[in-house]
Amino acid sequence: MNAPFETARLHDCRDAFVGMLEELAAANRDIVAVCNDSVGSSKLTGFRDRFPDRLINVGIAEQNMVGVGAGLANGGKVPFVCAAAPFLTGRALEQIKADVAYSQTNVKLVGISSGMAYGELGATHHSIEDFAWIRALPNVPVIAPADRLETAAAVAWAAVHDGGCFLRLSRVGVPDLFTEGHVFELGKANLLRDGGDVTLIANGVLTHRTLIAAARLAARGVSARVLNMASVRPIDADAIRAAASETGAILTCEEHTIFGGLGSAVAEVVVDSCPVPMTRLGVPGVFAHTGSANQLLDDFGMSPEAIADSAVALLGRKV
Amino acid sequence: MDSQELRFVASRIRRRDLQAVFEAGAGHVGGEMSVIDILTCLYFNELSVDPAAPLDPERDRLVLSKGHTALALYVVLAERGFLPRDEISTFLKHRSRLNGHPNRVYLPGVETNTGPLGHGLPVAVGMAKAAKLDDRSWRTFVIVGDGEMQEGSNWEAIMAAAQFRLDNLTLIIDHNRLQQGARLSETNDLAPFRPKLEAFGWHVEDIDGHDHSQICHAVSTATGTPGKPKCVVANTNKGHGISFMSDNVAWHHKVPDESQYRQAMAELMETGE
Ligand SMILES: Cc1ncc(C[n+]2csc(CCOP(=O)(O)OP(=O)(O)O)c2C)c(N)n1
Ligand SMILES: [Mg+2]
Numbered sequence: 001m002n003a004p005f006e007t008a009r010l011h012d013c014r015d016a017f018v019g020m021l022e023e024l025a026a027a028n029r030d031i032v033a034v035c036n037d038s039v040g041s042s043k044l045t046g047f048r049d050r051f052p053d054r055l056i057n058v059g060i061a062e063q064n065m066v067g068v069g070a071g072l073a074n075g076g077k078v079p080f081v082c083a084a085a086p087f088l089t090g091r092a093l094e095q096i097k098a099d100v101a102y103s104q105t106n107v108k109l110v111g112i113s114s115g116m117a118y119g120e121l122g123a124t125h126h127s128i129e130d131f132a133w134i135r136a137l138p139n140v141p142v143i144a145p146a147d148r149l150e151t152a153a154a155v156a157w158a159a160v161h162d163g164g165c166f167l168r169l170s171r172v173g174v175p176d177l178f179t180e181g182h183v184f185e186l187g188k189a190n191l192l193r194d195g196g197d198v199t200l201i202a203n204g205v206l207t208h209r210t211l212i213a214a215a216r217l218a219a220r221g222v223s224a225r226v227l228n229m230a231s232v233r234p235i236d237a238d239a240i241r242a243a244a245s246e247t248g249a250i251l252t253c254e255e256h257t258i259f260g261g262l263g264s265a266v267a268e269v270v271v272d273s274c275p276v277p278m279t280r281l282g283v284p285g286v287f288a289h290t291g292s293a294n295q296l297l298d299d300f301g302m303s304p305e306a307i308a309d310s311a312v313a314l315l316g317r318k319v
Numbered sequence: 320m321d322s323q324e325l326r327f328v329a330s331r332i333r334r335r336d337l338q339a340v341f342e343a344g345a346g347h348v349g350g351e352m353s354v355i356d357i358l359t360c361l362y363f364n365e366l367s368v369d370p371a372a373p374l375d376p377e378r379d380r381l382v383l384s385k386g387h388t389a390l391a392l393y394v395v396l397a398e399r400g401f402l403p404r405d406e407i408s409t410f411l412k413h414r415s416r417l418n419g420h421p422n423r424v425y426l427p428g429v430e431t432n433t434g435p436l437g438h439g440l441p442v443a444v445g446m447a448k449a450a451k452l453d454d455r456s457w458r459t460f461v462i463v464g465d466g467e468m469q470e471g472s473n474w475e476a477i478m479a480a481a482q483f484r485l486d487n488l489t490l491i492i493d494h495n496r497l498q499q500g501a502r503l504s505e506t507n508d509l510a511p512f513r514p515k516l517e518a519f520g521w522h523v524e525d526i527d528g529h530d531h532s533q534i535c536h537a538v539s540t541a542t543g544t545p546g547k548p549k550c551v552v553a554n555t556n557k558g559h560g561i562s563f564m565s566d567n568v569a570w571h572h573k574v575p576d577e578s579q580y581r582q583a584m585a586e587l588m589e590t591g592e
Contacts, residue, residue, distance in 0.1 A: 039500040060466050064471065289414050291414065295413060
């Protein structure tokens with residue numbers, strides 16, 4: 001695992017997504033991309049130039065976009081349906097439920113610029129409810145990769161997975177946390193740092209911040225375990241139970257409302273089988289004020305320092 | 320206000336908008352330049368609204384459904400006294416009331432929060448229906464983008480408005496022929512709008528959306544058909560008033576560099592005086 005240097009080179013995971021998608025599409029003629037006008041925002045201009053017939057742009061019509069994706073899957077295609085995460089998940093939620101989840105179609109939903117990546121554009125453009133919405137549906141694995149290597153690995157996994165899924169991508173820069181050739185395993189957490197006092201669980205953009213927090217905690221004499229939990233559903237219950245019994249406290253950290261997201265999914269496992277004190281960091285059930293993505297994460301108590309402080313406070317609740 | 324004065328105000332609004340985009344390093348300048356003449360005519364000539372009583376039940380309602388051009392609305396609202404003019408400099412700044420899409424909770428004068436395309440018209444239908452239910456004379460106006468008309472929700476609302484005989488509702492389509500990634504004609508071509516809206520039972524006016532006297536006439540009660548909702552197809556140019564932006568899809572949300580900014584300002588100055 002690479003060390004989480006704050007000064008490390010930052011990458012936009014969308015580039016890794018399209019890089020892998022183009023590679024896969026070159027080998028598999030059935031792979032198509034479906035989008036809603038925003039070819040550039042989904043970084044699909046290269047795909048369009050290489051495979052012009054296989055970029056299906058339905059215009060600004062997200063419900064139609066997901067329905068068309070389901071029909072393409074029925075016709076034997078492997079559609080990657082790409083749109084800004086809030087409009088893909090919020091606008092087309094019933095299409096995702098009926099046409100993808102319930103009909104069990106092979107549609108890969110790719111939410112671009114999820115979380116609060118659109119910062120100053122405001123709450124309409126934030127996608128901080130999508131874990132909760134999609135996680136409530138059967139048959140649609142929910143995956144939030146933490147860096148470009150995990151993103152590429154998740155895309156490769158999705159292309160061969162027989163069924164639908166939701167890939168939640170950001171455009172906020174993150175450093176490399178995994179190594180080249182990383183393989184994504186659905187439902188498996190990654191142990192990024194071992195520790196015995198407390199476990200920090202995160203995914204997406206927050207994994208990087210959480211690793212920095214763990215380093216700060218080490219300097220304060222606290223040994224923190226860090227789990228990357230890209231797979232929100234199915235979730236790695238074994239890793240959560242082990243964390244609970246071995247470290248006795250769990251802090252979750254997500255770019256999502258604390259109602260129904262990663263923290264809730266972890267808490268469901270904890271209350272069912274291994275009750276320990278928990279702290280759930282995230283957006284505290286409000287529409288965000290005006291600010292950039294990173295600024296908002298800081299404002300909502302998810303700067304590395306604040307995460308470390310919350311972990312220390314949590315230690316005080318350990319029994 | 321006569322057309323000459325409206326032209327002068329619109330030019331001032333364009334310059335303030337451009338300056339804010341340049342300073343914030345973000346915005347949707349193309350669609351702002353295309354909608355400013357429409358907003359100016361509505362706010363300075365047609366709408367009965369009062370900054371001192373922004374929630375007066377008898378006010379006219381204006382919904383900017385193409386919410387990505389919020390900045391244009393903010394500048395117009397500032398010119399009309401709904402917020403201090405110098406607050407425009409906070410656009411997109413940390414904790415500002417002026418985020419990238421209009422928010423009625425933050426800012427009096429905004430009727431409904433928009434940003435996801437295809438929301439304004441259904442809400443406007445509800446507003447117009449409320450006025451009918453209470454037999455009130457206030458009117459409802461809604462501005463949509465032409466690309467935005469690809470959203471199915473608009474067509475559901477178009478059917479409802481005709482069924483409800485909402486002749487107190489005016490839909491203005493900012494028909495600049497461009498959407499985010501390409502021209503409408505290359506994406507999902509809806510034009511021409513007139514026959515489609517007429518087929519759905521609407522009264523339609525087709526105008527030059529940068530000609531102030533045509534805009535004022537079309538949105539006024541001088542045009543229309545009793546019992547029918549009205550659609551004004553405003554033929555506009557994205558980036559209007561700035562030569563290198565005009566009708567150029569690259570300028571959907573691009574930000575001018577220093578020299579482009581200077582040139583754009585100079586061009587707006589020249590036409591505004
Ligand atoms: C539901 C939804 N889908 C996609 C977007 C992203 N988006 C913002 S502006 C835009 C293009 C709008 O084009 P048009 O309606 O023609 O507006 P204008 O040309 O006046 O800017 C798109 C696709 C959005 N805001 N909402
Ligand atoms: Mg347009």
